[in-house]
Amino acid sequence: xxxxxxxxxxxxxxxxxxxxxxxxxxxxxxxxxxxxxxxxxxxxxxxxxxxxxxxxxxxxxxxxxxxxxxxxxxxxxxxxxxxxxxxxxxxxxxxxxxxxxxxxxxxxxxxxxxxxxxxxxxxxxxxxxxxxxxxxxxxxxxxxxxxxxxxxxxxxxxxxxxxxxxxxxxxxxxxxxxxxxxxxxxxxxxxxxxxxxxxxxxxxxxxxxxxxxxxxxxxxxxxxxxxxxxxxxxxxxxxxxxxxxxxxxxxxxxxx
Numbered sequence: 001x002x003x004x005x006x007x008x009x010x011x012x013x014x015x016x017x018x019x020x021x022x023x024x025x026x027x028x029x030x031x032x033x034x035x036x037x038x039x040x041x042x043x044x045x046x047x048x049x050x051x052x053x054x055x056x057x058x059x060x061x062x063x064x065x066x067x068x069x070x071x072x073x074x075x076x077x078x079x080x081x082x083x084x085x086x087x088x089x090x091x092x093x094x095x096x097x098x099x100x101x102x103x104x105x106x107x108x109x110x111x112x113x114x115x116x117x118x119x120x121x122x123x124x125x126x127x128x129x130x131x132x133x134x135x136x137x138x139x140x141x142x143x144x145x146x147x148x149x150x151x152x153x154x155x156x157x158x159x160x161x162x163x164x165x166x167x168x169x170x171x172x173x174x175x176x177x178x179x180x181x182x183x184x185x186x187x188x189x190x191x192x193x194x195x196x197x198x199x200x201x202x203x204x205x206x207x208x209x210x211x212x213x214x215x216x217x218x219x220x221x222x223x224x225x226x227x228x229x230x231x232x233x234x235x236x237x238x239x240x241x242x243x244x245x246x247x248x249x250x251x252x253x254x255x256x
Contacts, residue, residue: 001223002171003215005048007180009064010035010209018098022090023132028063035209036064040071042211042228050077051175054167056085056182057137064209065180077178083141084162088184091149092122116151117191117198123148152201156188163189168220183208193222 010032014021028036043049049072055065062081069076093101093113101110113121124132133143147154170177179186183206191201193214206212212227 001215001217002174003213004171004177004179005043005050005211005213005228006186007039007064007068007178007211008183008186008206008208009061009180010039010067012060014095015208020090020093020096020098020101022087022094023058024094025059025137027059028067032060032064032209033067036067037071039064039209039211040068040073043068043072046228048072049074049176050178052078052080052170053178053180054085054162054170055079055081055180056087056185057081057083058086058182061085061180061182065178068180077176080166082162082166083138084158085179085181085185087182088152088155088188089147089150090121091124091147094124115202117201118151118153120149120151120154152184152188152191155184156192159185159188160192163192171216171220190225194225 009028011029012021012026012032013029014024014026016029016031050069053065053069055061065079096104105113112119123129129146129148132138132146132148138146145158147158150158167177167179186206187201187204190196190204190206196204207227210227212225214225215223217223
């Protein structure tokens with residue numbers, strides 16, 4: 001069995017402002033930086049260390065990784081950044097405030113664009129797509145591979161090859177792996193790994209800046225998924241219960 005740590009980046013400036021972000025290269029908010037640092041502290045408290053880390057090319061994901069590793073301390077892992085781990089591309093919704101979108105579009109239509117597995121939002125205008133294709137971040141990517149919009153199914157299609165060709169081999173080799181990415185690239189991977197249905201994936205949430213683990217068997221089949229922060233809280237609850245039981249036992253003995 002092997003445990004892999006996953007982390008959705010901390011709150012970005014546009015998350016804070018409730019705007020659809022997608023591939024727009026927005027940095028972390030002050031809260032997002034704190035979330036990233038807390039993640040690294042949690043890694044340190046748990047005695048975790050990493051041999052290799054995978055992240056997207058977007059700044060909010062890379063910043064989260066850098067701040068978490070800084071807080072963790074110790075020897076830095078090998079780091080790989082790939083556009084294939086980018087957030088889902090929200091097309092023409094990128095930069096639009098969520099309240100504004102509710103006023104501009106029918107609720108059912110907006111829900112399908114944002115939460116359905118295989119429905120895309122409206123595409124970028126041709127001139128905006130051309131700007132994306134000329135972005136230095138994607139200089140080594142075939143321009144035809146760069147999307148004007150994506151569904152979650154599209155996100156899975158471009159994320160899965162990176163999982164199969166880069167991340168999974170590192171896990172199989174016994175390396176300690178950290179993956180820092182985005183809500184929808186992580187949702188896409190979980191859908192694939194855990195066989196989540198097209199309907200159920202619409203309600204799967206991943207908390208920003210809160211690391212979780214997936215434990216895999218030797219065939220790289222997922223056995224369980226859990227947030228790291230739940231375990232210390234559970235340990236505290238159990239410790240409190242033990243103390244309470246001890247007090248009750250002492251009271252009973254004294255009374256007797």
